[in-house]
């Protein structure tokens with residue numbers, strides 16, 4: 031397997047495609063905004079634990095989640111302003127946000143691609159990170175599975191094109207030693 035660090039080729043854009051590929055944008059929000067938003071979401075978001083069937087057993091998903099429609103739900107403090115700033119920056123009419131809370135390094139999300147059936151063609155998925163820095167793995171589906179490791183700092187955005195989801199998986203591996211929580215917000219343009 032070929033391992034790339036983010037800085038091998040281009041610090042901003044490890045993967046290129048006609049729709050923008052996968053880009054890492056550090057420092058989109060400053061430390062103060064990021065910290066205030068983190069606290070507001072930790073306290074006020076409607077966190078749920080979900081369960082999945084795995085090997086015929088019901089297991090708890092190792093993170094907390096919350097989901098909002100930006101166009102119709104009552105939102106936690108600062109979320110509407112944050113969504114608007116990201117929408118303006120990326121010129122995309124985001125109408126949904128999925129929140130993930132990784133309580134510490136034991137929480138994770140397995141390699142996956144975001145399902146595209148209810149996402150608008152050509153519109154990106156933007157993931158805002160808050161709190162503890164965690165590593166995102168991005169891996170080509172096709173052999174030899176080129177793999178990138180991105181350190182997602184608080185206040186940063188990872189912007190993934192719609193079409194990148196067909197060719198790459200992404201995940202947040204467990205991180206032994208990380209004791210602080212992280213919240214991510216995945217902004218999407220849904221068609222339903």
Ligand SMILES: O=C(O)CCC(=O)C(=O)O
Pocket residue numbers: 128130139144157166182200201202214216
């Ligand atoms: O927490 C992250 O950075 C990734 C979240 C993610 O992949 C998702 O919500 O689909």
Ligand SMILES: [Fe+2]
Pocket residue numbers: 142143144200
């Ligand atoms: Fe995802």
